[in-house]
Amino acid sequence: DNKTQTILSNLGINEVNEAFSTGKTWDSAAEAAIHAIVSPVNGQKIASVKFSTPACYNKVIVKAADAFKQWRTVPAPKRGDVVRQIGDSLRKHKDDLGWLVSYEMGKSLQEGRGEVQEMIDICDFAVGLSRQLYGLTMHSERPQHRMYEQYHPLGIVGIISAFNFPVAVWSWNAMLAWVCGDVCVWKPSEKTPLTAIACQHIVQSVFEANEIPEGVSCLVMGDRAIGELMANDTRVPLVSATGSTRMGKAVSAAVGARLGKSLLELGGNNAIIISEHADLSIALTGAVFGAVGTAGQRCTTTRRLIIHQSIYDTFKQKLAHAYSQLRIGNPLDERNHVGPLIDQDAVEAYLQSIDACKAQGGKFIVEGGLLSGEGYESGCYVKPCVAEVENHFEIVQHETFAPILYLIKYNTLDEAIHLQNSVPQGLSSAIITNHLREAEAFLSASGSDCGIANVNIGTSGAEIGGAFGGEKETGGGRESGSDAWKVYMRRQTNTINYSTNLPLAQGIQFNL
Ligand code: NAD
Numbered sequence: 001d002n003k004t005q006t007i008l009s010n011l012g013i014n015e016v017n018e019a020f021s022t023g024k025t026w027d028s029a030a031e032a033a034i035h036a037i038v039s040p041v042n043g044q045k046i047a048s049v050k051f052s053t054p055a056c057y058n059k060v061i062v063k064a065a066d067a068f069k070q071w072r073t074v075p076a077p078k079r080g081d082v083v084r085q086i087g088d089s090l091r092k093h094k095d096d097l098g099w100l101v102s103y104e105m106g107k108s109l110q111e112g113r114g115e116v117q118e119m120i121d122i123c124d125f126a127v128g129l130s131r132q133l134y135g136l137t138m139h140s141e142r143p144q145h146r147m148y149e150q151y152h153p154l155g156i157v158g159i160i161s162a163f164n165f166p167v168a169v170w171s172w173n174a175m176l177a178w179v180c181g182d183v184c185v186w187k188p189s190e191k192t193p194l195t196a197i198a199c200q201h202i203v204q205s206v207f208e209a210n211e212i213p214e215g216v217s218c219l220v221m222g223d224r225a226i227g228e229l230m231a232n233d234t235r236v237p238l239v240s241a242t243g244s245t246r247m248g249k250a251v252s253a254a255v256g257a258r259l260g261k262s263l264l265e266l267g268g269n270n271a272i273i274i275s276e277h278a279d280l281s282i283a284l285t286g287a288v289f290g291a292v293g294t295a296g297q298r299c300t301t302t303r304r305l306i307i308h309q310s311i312y313d314t315f316k317q318k319l320a321h322a323y324s325q326l327r328i329g330n331p332l333d334e335r336n337h338v339g340p341l342i343d344q345d346a347v348e349a350y351l352q353s354i355d356a357c358k359a360q361g362g363k364f365i366v367e368g369g370l371l372s373g374e375g376y377e378s379g380c381y382v383k384p385c386v387a388e389v390e391n392h393f394e395i396v397q398h399e400t401f402a403p404i405l406y407l408i409k410y411n412t413l414d415e416a417i418h419l420q421n422s423v424p425q426g427l428s429s430a431i432i433t434n435h436l437r438e439a440e441a442f443l444s445a446s447g448s449d450c451g452i453a454n455v456n457i458g459t460s461g462a463e464i465g466g467a468f469g470g471e472k473e474t475g476g477g478r479e480s481g482s483d484a485w486k487v488y489m490r491r492q493t494n495t496i497n498y499s500t501n502l503p504l505a506q507g508i509q510f511n512l
Helices: 002-010 054-071 076-105 111-131 169-177 194-210 224-231 245-257 278-297 313-322 344-359 413-421 436-443 484-488
Strands: 035-039 047-048 145-153 157-159 183-187 218-219 238-242 261-265 269-272 302-308 364-365 385-388 404-410 426-433 452-455 489-497
Touching: 002 047, 035 076, 047 194, 054 157, 054 183, 054 218, 054 224, 076 111, 076 145, 076 169, 076 194, 111 169, 157 169, 157 224, 169 183, 169 194, 169 484, 183 269, 194 218, 218 313, 224 238, 224 484, 238 245, 245 261, 245 269, 269 413, 269 489, 278 426, 302 313, 302 413, 313 364, 313 385, 313 404, 344 364, 344 385, 344 404, 404 413, 413 436, 426 436, 436 452, 484 489
Parallel strands: 157 183, 157 238, 183 218, 238 261, 269 302, 269 426, 302 404, 385 404, 426 452
Antiparallel strands: 035 047, 145 489, 364 385
């Protein structure tokens, strides 16, 4: 319709889009395959993109390597000023880009806009950071010597992103990498390339106005084949990859084999412990939003509730009632709570997990299923569901990227923490309790083993100011706030002798 066409044209999206961009230049090889991008909202084709060939990828890397030679010499606060302007431009495009995130990926319009807000926030954070890329000074053991450390730009940062946060996760990486003096090559998810094209246009207009060389921001369309080229490419010192644990293991092995650096942000299996000392209304809102928000397709989605046996039945009833109130439908309609899954493959995985859960002994207290009929023509809308399970079930140990919530009962806090930690993943975790001792035990060294541990907040919805990421099969990477910037730079220790002698370290004498 007209609105869609206007927004696409505002964001620079064509009917068929080129396979790669190094900034000003958008190009593709003659043999590039064309892929249609279909919205999970209504099953309509939005636009098409050409996928890059290895030759396209190579052109991009050559251009990026060239651009790095210039970009690394621009003072960091000046690079920060460019990122500040990107933030301003994102503010202007927030509504359009937020809408496209929602239409292409299927999350609610509020969440689509929220994702763009996260991009704006990380720009602001990066601007401040551009004047705070601090190293330390140390006292030398030798007289008239000075010792200090400094952080230098790394080079090309390869960014592989997932469909569920199609633009925010790229910005967490790119904005920090740019103030650090790196250049970025982005391979977005093949499921959500259009929002990536929109971002490249926004960035490019700022870069052009500031006469930044082509190649500082590059975009390469394609599927895992391009990701694999990047992971194996010695010209890319850091690969930041967000997605499934399966993908992370492959990327980590390839990057590790060449002793490159990888930053991995992989799957979660997040739990909320609901204690007998919990405020049940906080618990309910936190659990339901955490489980059904983004149709269960956040890495921090609440997948398990570990509930004290004394309040288990009461809470179960409240939960079933809350689920009966959920409105499932078009995410662009702000009255709806739950939108579609990304595609039919995701629906298939959801249905299979429900079957597996039943086969393994799970008992559904809120039934799932695929929705059909008016408004559900894309075939991607499913019912959020809730099952009573045991933590050790194979299906419970596994991340199904869909709104299936598992309930588990506990007696003692030790047992609850043990259950919470007894999964292969380690991203986000939470406890709802008004009991100080319980909260502190949960946050202690023998508490949650996750990268994120919250008290009286659910598992989903992190702020950009903290370092984001998780342990175990979540990959160990940290992005966004705190000192996450350090991974985008190389550290150098410098010792300067301003004496007229050459005293050696450790008092060694070497007389010629
Ligand atoms: P996915 O693993 O299918 O794809 C992610 C990206 O990796 C895509 O760009 C894809 O093309 C690429 N890719 C796939 N296999 C690859 C390979 N062997 N080598 C190189 N690149 C490869 O994931 P998805 O379905 O897009 O996203 C959902 C997953 O992402 C979930 O597991 C979710 O938990 C996770 N996720 C984690 C975080 C986090 O910060 N921890 C954030 C968002 C999503």
